[in-house]
Amino acid sequence: MSDATKLYAQNGDPGFPRIVLPEIPNLAQMETYESNGGYAALKRALEMDPAAVTDVVKKSGLRGRGGAAFPTGLKWTFMPKGNEKPKYLAINADESEPGSFKDRQILEFNPHQLIEGILIASYAMGIKAAYIYIRGEYYKWYKILEKAVEEAYSRKYVGENIAGSNFSVDVYVHRGAGAYICGEESGLMESLEGKRGYPRVKPPFPAQNGLWGNPTTINNVETIANVPAIIWNGAEWFAKIGAEKHPGTLLYGVSGHVNRPGVFELPSGTLLTDLIYKYAGGVIGDKKIKMVIPGGSSMPPLRGDQLEGVKMDAESLKGVGSAIGTGGVIVMDEDTNLTKVLLRITKFYWDESCGQCTPCREGTGWMKKILQRMYDGGGKAEDLDLLVRVANNIEGNTICALGDAAAWPVKFTIQRFRKELEEELASQERSAAA
Amino acid sequence: MFTEENLRRVEEIKKRYPKPMAALLPVLWIAQEQFGWISEEAMHYVGGLLGLPFNHVLGVVTFYTMYNKKPVGKYNIQFCANISCMLRGADNLIEHLEHKLGIKVGETTSDGLFTLKEVECLGSCGTAPMMQVNNDYYEDLTSEKVDNLLDEFRKQAQR
Numbered sequence: 001m002s003d004a005t006k007l008y009a010q011n012g013d014p015g016f017p018r019i020v021l022p023e024i025p026n027l028a029q030m031e032t033y034e035s036n037g038g039y040a041a042l043k044r045a046l047e048m049d050p051a052a053v054t055d056v057v058k059k060s061g062l063r064g065r066g067g068a069a070f071p072t073g074l075k076w077t078f079m080p081k082g083n084e085k086p087k088y089l090a091i092n093a094d095e096s097e098p099g100s101f102k103d104r105q106i107l108e109f110n111p112h113q114l115i116e117g118i119l120i121a122s123y124a125m126g127i128k129a130a131y132i133y134i135r136g137e138y139y140k141w142y143k144i145l146e147k148a149v150e151e152a153y154s155r156k157y158v159g160e161n162i163a164g165s166n167f168s169v170d171v172y173v174h175r176g177a178g179a180y181i182c183g184e185e186s187g188l189m190e191s192l193e194g195k196r197g198y199p200r201v202k203p204p205f206p207a208q209n210g211l212w213g214n215p216t217t218i219n220n221v222e223t224i225a226n227v228p229a230i231i232w233n234g235a236e237w238f239a240k241i242g243a244e245k246h247p248g249t250l251l252y253g254v255s256g257h258v259n260r261p262g263v264f265e266l267p268s269g270t271l272l273t274d275l276i277y278k279y280a281g282g283v284i285g286d287k288k289i290k291m292v293i294p295g296g297s298s299m300p301p302l303r304g305d306q307l308e309g310v311k312m313d314a315e316s317l318k319g320v321g322s323a324i325g326t327g328g329v330i331v332m333d334e335d336t337n338l339t340k341v342l343l344r345i346t347k348f349y350w351d352e353s354c355g356q357c358t359p360c361r362e363g364t365g366w367m368k369k370i371l372q373r374m375y376d377g378g379g380k381a382e383d384l385d386l387l388v389r390v391a392n393n394i395e396g397n398t399i400c401a402l403g404d405a406a407a408w409p410v411k412f413t414i415q416r417f418r419k420e421l422e423e424e425l426a427s428q429e430r431s432a433a434a
Numbered sequence: 435m436f437t438e439e440n441l442r443r444v445e446e447i448k449k450r451y452p453k454p455m456a457a458l459l460p461v462l463w464i465a466q467e468q469f470g471w472i473s474e475e476a477m478h479y480v481g482g483l484l485g486l487p488f489n490h491v492l493g494v495v496t497f498y499t500m501y502n503k504k505p506v507g508k509y510n511i512q513f514c515a516n517i518s519c520m521l522r523g524a525d526n527l528i529e530h531l532e533h534k535l536g537i538k539v540g541e542t543t544s545d546g547l548f549t550l551k552e553v554e555c556l557g558s559c560g561t562a563p564m565m566q567v568n569n570d571y572y573e574d575l576t577s578e579k580v581d582n583l584l585d586e587f588r589k590q591a592q593r
Contacts, residue, residue: 086452098516098555129450136463136500137556139569172450177459178500180554194458195490196497212452255518255559262560297517297555328559330518344517348554354497 007036008229020225030151033112041228046165053124059235066220069314078207089130094183097296099328102251103221107141111148117224122169136177180352185218199400243269243313254280256331268313287333295325298405300412343371349406360403363394471502507549518559
């Protein structure tokens with residue numbers, strides 16, 4: 001049990017801990033997890049008052065790692081206190097945002113810390129059953145999770161009277177079947193109920209009216225995997241790591257034109273340029289950077305000349321007109337064709353729009369058509385304004401955030417690369433005239 | 435229709451949820467596992483097992499991309515074409531596969547061995563370009579690696 005500190009914050013250095021992906025071989029095995037002190041935080045939590053557990057998470061400053069960075073402890077307090085209705089927890093393992101591949105690392109290398117976090121969260125909120133909703137394509141990780149959950153049942157950490165306490169909770173793994181929209185929390189709940197993943201109108205919010213009309217909390221995989229470490233080491237320990245208003249480590253995924261793409265667990269507020277050059281090995285062929293999307297494909301992109309001094313946390317990125325999203329950094333070198341990138345991203349949102357709201361269903365299709373025309377060389381000077389107008393008519397006019405996610409990349413790429421795109425269109429018009 | 439073992443699994447799955455409708459996605463997975471794809475007949479059957487109308491089952495099957503609405507090849511190749519894979523040459527590899535297999539994206543080879551699909555982000559951006567064949571991921575692909583995999587699948591199919 002003394003090794004638990006190593007498990008929950010490897011290296012012991014408060015400035016550089018590895019909280020959710022410690023470098024311990026075979027940690028996905030129950031024996032390894034337990035012999036490194038695993039499930040000790042659960043036992044400690046079970047000795048506390050449930051409200052005190054939520055309080056620690058609240059004080060730690062932990063914010064959601066699924067994109068919106070909402071304060072986790074605060075979210076938990078939205079759940080009703082009594083037990084008139086059964087309460088549910090849904091874990092969002094539907095990782096599908098292009099550029100995001102971080103939760104998968106936890107599922108593969110540290111599934112028990114996720115399960116332990118689920119159990120602590122369930123105890124804090126009085127949950128009856130927790131469902132881990134994993135995207136259908138993640139078959140391998142679905143199998144890993146199922147095995148880990150079975151092991152946890154057989155060791156009595158899950159089920160009736162967990163770890164010898166009075167508290168009982170079930171944990172189930174539920175596999176999706178291919179739909180980006182099910183990563184949106186209300187789409188996820190619809191899908192879990194056995195329907196099409198159509199996002200719901202809010203309010204009512206999930207804490208009042210979630211799964212089967214009952215109080216429900218939805219948390220991301222990485223968010224919950226942090227919870228055992230917070231309970232073990234205390235709120236103050238966690239709050240001191242990384243950026244003050246968005247503390248802890250983040251799993252940054254770096255992809256695109258870099259020499260060493262991958263997932264890096266580093267304190268929040270790490271410099272974007274350090275991520276790219278120090279950790280991801282710099283740009284292939286030492287080329288210059290044209291554009292970086294800092295938090296998954298729906299976040300506003302940054303120009304290569306905007307990167308200096310940018311820190312990777314919610315507040316800092318907001319300050320430069322973008323957002324942390326899922327921490328998925330996509331790097332594009334100076335030779336990247338922006339129209340091709342925008343067409344590719346827009347095609348994705350068009351494909352994944354659930355079709356409920358007209359502005360999103362139709363608007364994504366129109367943007368795709370215009371971008372396709374530009375990509376095929378038949379663009380006109382007014383296409384940029386037309387694209388922005390369509391994007392503005394989607395943004396804010398839909399039930400869920402997919403509409404904004406489709407509008408932002410188009411709008412902000414045009415805003416930040418207007419000159420280059422105008423020159424491209426002018427040359428297309430010249431060759432059409434000739 | 436379902437094997438004894440699969441019927442037993444359906445009963446186990448139903449216990450996990452307060453309403454039987456929630457078992458629909460998992461039970462459709464069992465159907466696809468047993469039949470290879472989900473026919474209208476299978477939709478009627480699954481609806482009957484869970485007490486759901488056919489039109490609800492049809493609506494769900496057609497909403498989710500991973501349920502095969504028609505038979506697919508023995509090796510269902512789903513190549514990621516999204517941004518991080520595109521930046522690392524996915525387009526060329528998809529063309530290479532079309533050429534090698536003699537089919538276009540969306541088609542199945544005449545021997546029924548391979549189906550080629552272009553899919554959206556599979557969460558492997560750090561190991562791009564990549565593809566999923568049936569349940570398995572193949573990452574950090576090059577044209578040589580793709581060729582070797584096709585040979586390997588052809589050999590496997592002959593066994």
